[in-house]
Amino acid sequence: MTTTNASDSRTVPPGLAGQNRIRLIGLIFSVFFLLIAVQLGKLTLIHRSDATTAELALPEKAMPRPDIVDRNGAVLATDIEVASLFADPRKISDVDEAVELLTATLPELDGKSLKQRLTTPGKAFVWLKRQTNPEERDAVYNLGIPGVAYVNERKRVYPMGRLAAHTVGYVDVDTKGIAGIEKYLDDQGALYTASLSEPETHTSYPAQLSMDVRVQQAVTDEVAKAVVKYKAKSGGGIVLDTETGEIVALASLPDYNPNSENKNLTSDQQNKLTSGVYELGSVIKAVTFAMAFDSGVMNMNSRYDARFPLVIGTARISDFHAQRKVLTVPEVFTNSSNIGTAKMALQVGLDGHHEFLDRVGLLDKLVTEVPESAKPLLPRHWSKLSSATAAFGHGFAVQPLQGLSVIADLINGGMSIPPTFLKRSKEDAEALAHRIVKADTSEKMRYLFRLNVTDGTATKADVLGYRVGGKTGTAEKVIGGRYSKTQVLATFIGAFPMEKPKYAIFVMLDEPQAVPGTYGFNTAGWNAVPTAANIIERVAPMLGVEPQFTAEDLAKLAKQAKSGAEKKHG
Amino acid sequence: MIKLINAILVFAVLGAAFFMYSLEHSTRGLERQIVKLKSGIKDERETIKLLDAEWASLTRPDRLQKMAEEQLKLQPVKATQIVSTADLGAKIPDAPVIMLSDKTADPIGAMLEKLPQ
Numbered sequence: 028m029t030t031t032n033a034s035d036s037r038t039v040p041p042g043l044a045g046q047n048r049i050r051l052i053g054l055i056f057s058v059f060f061l062l063i064a065v066q067l068g069k070l071t072l073i074h075r076s077d078a079t080t081a082e083l084a085l086p087e088k089a090m091p092r093p094d095i096v097d098r099n100g101a102v103l104a105t106d107i108e109v110a111s112l113f114a115d116p117r118k119i120s121d122v123d124e125a126v127e128l129l130t131a132t133l134p135e136l137d138g139k140s141l142k143q144r145l146t147t148p149g150k151a152f153v154w155l156k157r158q159t160n161p162e163e164r165d166a167v168y169n170l171g172i173p174g175v176a177y178v179n180e181r182k183r184v185y186p187m188g189r190l191a192a193h194t195v196g197y198v199d200v201d202t203k204g205i206a207g208i209e210k211y212l213d214d215q216g217a218l219y220t221a222s223l224s225e226p227e228t229h230t231s232y233p234a235q236l237s238m239d240v241r242v243q244q245a246v247t248d249e250v251a252k253a254v255v256k257y258k259a260k261s262g263g264g265i266v267l268d269t270e271t272g273e274i275v276a277l278a279s280l281p282d283y284n285p286n287s288e289n290k291n292l293t294s295d296q297q298n299k300l301t302s303g304v305y306e307l308g309s310v311i312k313a314v315t316f317a318m319a320f321d322s323g324v325m326n327m328n329s330r331y332d333a334r335f336p337l338v339i340g341t342a343r344i345s346d347f348h349a350q351r352k353v354l355t356v357p358e359v360f361t362n363s364s365n366i367g368t369a370k371m372a373l374q375v376g377l378d379g380h381h382e383f384l385d386r387v388g389l390l391d392k393l394v395t396e397v398p399e400s401a402k403p404l405l406p407r408h409w410s411k412l413s414s415a416t417a418a419f420g421h422g423f424a425v426q427p428l429q430g431l432s433v434i435a436d437l438i439n440g441g442m443s444i445p446p447t448f449l450k451r452s453k454e455d456a457e458a459l460a461h462r463i464v465k466a467d468t469s470e471k472m473r474y475l476f477r478l479n480v481t482d483g484t485a486t487k488a489d490v491l492g493y494r495v496g497g498k499t500g501t502a503e504k505v506i507g508g509r510y511s512k513t514q515v516l517a518t519f520i521g522a523f524p525m526e527k528p529k530y531a532i533f534v535m536l537d538e539p540q541a542v543p544g545t546y547g548f549n550t551a552g553w554n555a556v557p558t559a560a561n562i563i564e565r566v567a568p569m570l571g572v573e574p575q576f577t578a579e580d581l582a583k584l585a586k587q588a589k590s591g592a593e594k595k596h597g
Numbered sequence: 598m599i600k601l602i603n604a605i606l607v608f609a610v611l612g613a614a615f616f617m618y619s620l621e622h623s624t625r626g627l628e629r630q631i632v633k634l635k636s637g638i639k640d641e642r643e644t645i646k647l648l649d650a651e652w653a654s655l656t657r658p659d660r661l662q663k664m665a666e667e668q669l670k671l672q673p674v675k676a677t678q679i680v681s682t683a684d685l686g687a688k689i690p691d692a693p694v695i696m697l698s699d700k701t702a703d704p705i706g707a708m709l710e711k712l713p714q
Binding site for chain 1: 643646647649650651652653654656657658659662673674675676677679681
């Protein structure tokens with residue numbers, strides 16, 4: 028084509044030569060405009076890659092983490108913006124002067140190492156100080172050193188500090204959740220986190236816990252006092268909503284401060300109530316009672332001979348509070364007879380016992396939002412002996428939260444409701460619930476629980492007006508392969524108000540000692556039970572449980588008031 | 598005739614260009630304002646978050662408990678002190694305990710004075 032054009036230009040008349048010139052100019056112009064268009068397209072359509080030094084050096088901007096709030100909206104965890112100072116050594120003209128100014132403003136900086144870092148050849152980015160406060164940031168910024176600037180970073184803070192630290196969990200330096208609900212949020216994946224976030228404003232809806240910080244504080248405070256008073260190694264307390272499965276408070280002591288940079292948690296500071304398994308002892312008897320009622324082998328009028336220890340093979344099962352007589356069913360419960368309970372399990376039979384434990388969910392790992400969850404420790408061989416001992420909580424260890432949850436299910440009408448750390452409505456709970464025992468069995472259990480507080484081992488839990496019911500447990504701890512008499516785990520599982528339980532409560536004290544006022548006892552009735560009573564007295568008004576007094580209660584109160592008045596005068 | 602049309606068109610082009618330019622100019626001004634407001638909103642949000650965190654930290658129950666124990670003479674509510682609304686009628690005294698019509702005295706202050714120390 029071009030060659031023919033060229034030959035054409037020689038043949039055309041000179042008048043038309045100008046036309047070719049115009050074409051040439053047009054060509055040049057179109058090439059020129061094309062260049063501009065290409066450059067324009069490159070700048071606007073194709074993403075620019077030459078970002079600033081800070082953008083290059085910083086890790087990808089972290090996803091906004093949702094706040095964590097309690098059931099009433101009190102903030103338990105939130106992100107705040109903090110400035111981090113950095114320098115670009117290539118842009119600093121006078122390193123010596125810069126180092127001098129910086130060390131004068133930020134005294135904690137080491138001049139020598141800073142200078143060394145700033146003079147390292149080829150370095151384009153040096154952190155000066157991460158997460159400064161606004162004053163420091165402004166002071167350094169006002170120094171006006173070229174190449175020194177700051178970026179805003181997000182920092183996770185826990186305004187409530189130690190309170191509920193085990194439930195909330197914490198994040199690592201890259202604000203990635205590594206424990207508690209924080210880890211749960213990460214495990215739900217970016218999708219879940221994003222669903223809580225608003226893309227426009229980069230704000231997010233908070234994750235709302237079932238916890239009430241006021242109740243949490245009351246439980247933490249009372250358990251802490253009890254740990255000191257009874258010289259226990261550690262302690263724990265849970266308040267569970269029996270109707271919805273919501274965990275209103277969960278305190279495991281000793282705890283930790285999630286805000287501290289260097290936590291170095293010891294095994295003692297772990298959440299014992301979910302990540303530890305314990306032989307809960309006699310409180311597990313409630314499960315055996317429910318089983319015996321539900322399978323129909325026992326009714327309230329059944330009798331159990333507890334005169335002699337029960338011998339299975341080479342093992343002897345005897346009673347702690349030996350009564351040496353034939354006990355009625357309520358007596359077996361209120362005297363916490365091992366012999367009677369073991370006989371119930373044997374009556375039901377090995378398969379029936381195993382099936383029942385499976386049905387109530389004591390054989391499987393409890394799954395909640397909090398990832399620290401331990402599997403139950405079961406007897407290796409399911410034999411006559413292990414069934415008989417498991418009946419009263421020996422040789423069979425579960426996490427305390429699971430124990431509480433199962434017993435709450437047995438007394439709330441017989442519906443199993445999985446416990447949760449997140450806020451849940453009653454309708455949702457009803458949709459999740461399934462029946463594990465008959466309503467009639469549950470009613471009998473409620474009667475026994477209440478009876479045990481009015482006339483049994485848990486009399487100190489009787490907070491007048493709130494109709495408390497409960498079962499104590501004093502489990503001998505296995506020390507060096509043997510059950511110890513002096514080192515025990517004292518537990519109490521209760522509920523109130525007993526005619527229609529709304530809240531279940533668990534208190535645990537690890538190795539409480541006999542102290543003045545307990546008359547030489549270290550059993551649960553003398554330490555875990557009064558602690559639970561203190562908790563109930565404090566939290567019941569917060570939880571909106573209305574007190575009701577029977578004539579008997581009023582008489583007792585009048586007597587208390589009288590003796591109190593006499594004490595004052597005397 | 599053509600000259601006239603041309604002249605009109607030229608003026609129209611000039612007018613349109615001027616209009617376009619002023620429109621774009623004001624748009625840019627608005628855009629700048631949007632950016633400024635957006636960053637202002639972001640700053641305010643950050644401040645709100647910071648204040649929320651501070652509020653939560655100041656109202657955390659263990660701190661309130663400590664302060665209440667030190668500063669106030671209050672005690673935890675006993676079950677006997679709680680009265681249902683239905684029973685409330687029986688608890689109302691016949692004559693008012695405090696005569697607020699008595700302007701010279703300070704009856705509430707006097708009651709507070711009488712509280713045991």
